[in-house]
Amino acid sequence: MRQPSVISRRVAAATVTLVLAAGAAACGPGDSKGGDSGSGAEGTPQKGGTLTVLNRNTQQDFDPARLYTSGGGNIPSLVFRTLTTRNREDGADGAQVVPDLATDLGKPNKDATVWTYTLKEGLKYEDGTAITSADIKYGIERSFAPELSGGAPYLRDWLIGGADYQGPYKDKKGLDSIEVPDDRTIVFRLNKPEGEFPFLATQTQTTPVPKAKDTGTKYEEHPVSSGPYKVVTNENDGERLVLERNPHWSAKTDEERKAYPDRIDVRSGLDAAVINQRLSASQGPDAAAVTTDTNLGPAELAKVSSDKKLAARVGTGHFGYTNYIAFNPKVKPFDNPKVRQAISYAVDRSSVINAAGGSSLAEPATTFLPERDSFGHAPYDHFPAGKTGDAAKAKELLKEAGYDKGLTVTLTHSNAKDFETSPEIATALQAALKKAGITVKLQGLEDNDYSDTIHDAKKEPGFFLAHWGADWPSGGPFLAPIFDGRQIVENGANYNTGFLNDPEVNKEIDEINKLTDLKAAAARWGALDKKIGEKALTVPLFHPVYKRLYGQDVKNIVISDWTGVLDVSQVAVK
């Protein structure tokens, strides 16, 4: 059972992950083969120049222990190398995990409870000293310190003794389940089989931190770089971050990061409209600018679509993310599967997608897993609603359920202007369900109140809008938190909102976690998703599509299915 404090971090997971992932990639049509095919400036990418990053969110807590990233993040990945990392390729290839500091993805024992990594030779920090496996162990141990919280809960959940460990400042002895037999070897001992450990090893917590240079909570001001860039300026907790080349980084040991620009200037705290306006104008330094966290909104897309030159400077990508309706079967009438099925039939995905920004910004979803191979997506549509909903079928089911005179329900949503769980989506559903004789009352909650309410087992409403993003592109972190019965949390943040506790599902999750063949695991996750879908505990609505502008001098756009956004480590400005 997870500890409440551990779980509560996951609340932020979906959002934070998104933000940081978004920071990683930025341009180029997602399905294009060539990296720079969508770029305004053609030609071979050259070294040199300054890349400007215009962002809304600051790079706060720029400490590898505190960052919550998917695949090591976008900007963090320029400074922090990790044991493994994401493949910096366009599309589906980019959803693969590849070695970074390690020579391979790790050698598991027979039941995937022990993972051994060997470091590459010649790895150096920004001061020229050698990176050792002990530094990686120390880096992970730091992330257990309460004052350096913020990272994902997996290490704490998976490592033997992790649940009680308080970090190296309080417990000098360290964590026994991480062993360093020599300077280049590190061994992890887990409390249960975890075939997806290589995915977890992409997170910044596996970044080496030299113990002698550790300044605790102040380390974020100048973390010691293991990547191609080092921090030269960090103002106002990451509001402005200037990175320059790390002379001791060698491309020979790093196949993933291209590091074309000499300097990277990250400016945050900007308004989304300002960022998009500056990128579309592309004047002065903004010509060599990208954003790692700001998508085009519906109105901005409408303007960009009408301008061919501008449209050529839009990168499109897919991040593993699903927006859905969630039911609480403990609340009447949603305890009745027929009612849940009726609503599944009645939804009008076209108007929901229009409310989310239209077909360019959202794709209809009938499966809980995102439609990407890495998730093992298995297509299914158990309650076919067509494009605009099947009101007749819904009415039929309601009649069978005893609601032939119609039904009145309350739909809970947030008041955030995010086109995800916001009033626009709720009203679109309200209009669609009306056709099936279901009167929907809307209950809009302020954003924080909303996430507290839907993740509180005692307060959870019966019918609400929800979303989920992947910590890494696999079925595991997508299905387990939502459908594993052992992850139901009565006191604390609960993500199993359908309170599903099906021994068969739980067993299958355990079985898949034992697999170290990620392809085989993916297929099993897809099949499991299809099976869970029959229970109609959720109604998948749409998967978002990311569209982002970049400046006219920006080249070598790589957008992977892992992050869905342009990868700053690949971008060139000359």
Add this chain to the structure above:
Amino acid sequence: MSEALLVQEAGAAPAVAPASGARLFRRRLRAQRAAFAAALVVLLLVLVALAAPLLTAVAGQDPNTYHPDLVDSAAGGVPIGPFGGISADHWLGVEPQTGRDLFARIVYGARVSLGVALFATVLQITLGLVIGLTAALGSRWVDQLLSRITDINVALPIMVIALALLAIVPETFPRPVLIALVIGGINWAGTSKIVRAQALTLKSLDFVSAARLSGRGKWSIARRELLPSLAAPVITYAALAFPTNIIVEAALSFLGVGIKPPTPSWGQMLTEADTWYQAAPTYLLLPAGLLFVTVLALTVLGEGVRTALDPRAASRLRVGTKRTRAGTKQTRVGTKRTKEDAA
């Protein structure tokens, strides 16, 4: 908010209503062409709001029906066709992303915008009258207490209080009523100050003393002697507060604590439209333009009411008198004096 200005302007109106009453008032109002035109505009808007179901039925539309086929989904949901999708069916075009009929939403929005502002104005005037009169007629202790409460109320930042109140009240409470209650309930201090001041002046006048000496009770005096004389400043104040309340409602809806979707209000439409100013300008211009016209008309009308009720300004209007050209000069002097008084 020009609270102080409103108080001042309303205060400039006389305590004693013109003797000739309603008919003279109407004639004076009609004599001001701008005010007359404004009155017609306001009347038209009120009729449109009242007849919203009828008008939308004539247009064959509904404010909440989605038309996904009328927007270009691939381009972010921008309406298909010129000027935001204007067509024979959709007279003012459709809303981006949803395809809902803008004409239907505008006329239904008028109901909310005007209705909320009207209810809020009535509430704030009623509260102001009761509190102001109680302070003027009550004991010194009551007067002190109510006056200090009024002072505190004047100092309260209305938007901040309204934001807080609207955020904590449960969703189940009918939203338009709640907004009217909030706006009216925290905005009465201006009226109560004027009423108290005028009532204190009136109290010392002979006709009130006569009534008191004849043994009439306090509330009888208030109703029979004071209220008729307070009508002029209070009506003036109400006429000027009404457009302000429309703006407050729009602002609250714009900030996301006002009217909840799918109910349309002009302020709420403005919120939705703010990012669309380049891609679908009509969507923004319609509610913005209507708000502008409504508030302008009501303000001009309010100013007209004030002028018509002001005997000093009335001479300028030359209603019911047979002044010659020479009289015009006198009017100018009169106007000037009014301004000095106000200052």
